[in-house]
Amino acid sequence: MTAMTMRAVQAVEAGGAFVPARVPVPEPGAGQVRVRVHACGVCAGEAIARHGLMGARHPRVPGHEIGGTVDAVGPGVSAWNPGDRVGVGWHGGQCSTCAACRTGDFANCAERLIVGADLDGGYAEYTVVPQSALARLPEALGFEEAAPLMCAGVTVFNALRKSGARPGDTVAVQGVGGLGHLAIQYADRMGFRVVAVSRGREKEEAARALGADDYIDASDAGGRGAGAALAAAGGARAVLATAGDAAAQADIAQGLQGNGTLLVAGTPHDPIPVSSLLLVTGRRSVQGCYSGHAKDSEEAMEFAVLTGIRPMVETYKLEEAEQAYGSMGTARFRGVLVP
Structure with a gap:
């Protein structure tokens, strides 16, 4: 019997372009679910598969912002049924037995999986993931709306709700792009006074429409720098850095x-030269913002439905994955592949 095949896009060599391919439709094993992909967001995290980082092997199907439906379930799966609307994010499941998992810290699982890096992701018509990686999609969200919330959305949502800032506090969002435009909305709906920070004035109108109360042009801050301009305006209880620029x-x-x-969400892969004097004298801190597990994603989506948060997306065909990946620096604001 000839195996069924599907359309997919693969990273086939370190540093090479993404390549369209036909590959076998994967079969779910014990504890696994096959998801029919209706939409998959395009994220900078695809660099892991593209460049063979963090142990990723080639060929690999990237993509970890997935919205779809359950197509088939493997042995031992009882919580999910064919037709269920689901999302899959960066977090591809946990072992549930290591020291971190036993405290409920699934993000630091010793055996954690990354979708699109350790296992094939959503740049395809189907993907297979552990059942623990699935989040249930609210009916009010379309697949193209839900997909970016599975990584970009849950990352900024988790960062802000764990930041220590309280309603009425000032929170600055550095960068108004794929992460930043969602961070502004989440921060606004959480009751913070939101200051958007970006280079130039071309994104100011959009930032204010998304919920920013003020805007700082990092390229025109009176020669002082955006940080000094923010301090002169009273400073921020938290700054969510979404742009990957260490300086x-x-x-x-x-x-x-x-x-x-x-709060560091954008990863420049370079050291961030923050003064130790700045940290010590004001008891300030620098904190990394790691995505979130499936339940976090559900809560990020539920909050989005409750408060009217939606990503701004530009859709692409699956075969246009290379074009979509290359447009991340200029797109407004999140590319989504629609197989």
Whole structure:
């Protein structure tokens, strides 16, 4: 019997372009679910598969912002049924037995899986993942709306709700792009006074429409830098850095209030040169913002439905994955592949 095949896009060599291919439709094993992909967001995290980072092997199907439906279930799966609307994010499941998992810290599982890096992701018509990786999609969200919330959305949602900031506090969002435009909405709906920070004025109108109360042009901050401009305006209890620029992240940290936190979501892969004096004298801190597990994703989506948060998306055909990946720096604001 000839195996069924599907359309997919693969990373086939380190540093090479994404390549359309036909591959066998995967079969779910014990504890696994096959998802028919209706939409898959395009994220900078695809660099892991593209460049063979963090142990990723080639060929690999990237993609970890998946919205779809359950197509088939493997032995031992009882919580999911064919036709269920589901999402799959960065977190591809946990062992549930290591020291971190036993405390409920699934993000730090010793055996955690990354969708699109350790296992094939959503740049395909179907994907197979552990059942623990599935989040239930609210009926009010379309697949193209839900997909970006499975990584970009849950990352900024988790960062903000764990930041220590309270309603009425000032929170700055550095970068108004795929992550930042969602961070502005989440911060606004959580009751913070939101300051958007970006280079130039072309994104100011959009930032304010999304919920920003104020805007700082990082390229025109009176020669002082965006961090000094933020400090002069009263400073921020938290700064969520979504743009992957180490120098810009170090600069915006100058705008933290005492006891404030720089939340790093954008990863420049370079050291962030934050002054130790700045940290010590104001008891300020720098904190990494790691995505979230399936339940976190469900809560991020439920909050989005409750408060009217929606990603701004541009859709592409599956075969246009390379084009979509290359447009991330200019798209407004999140590319989504629609198989």
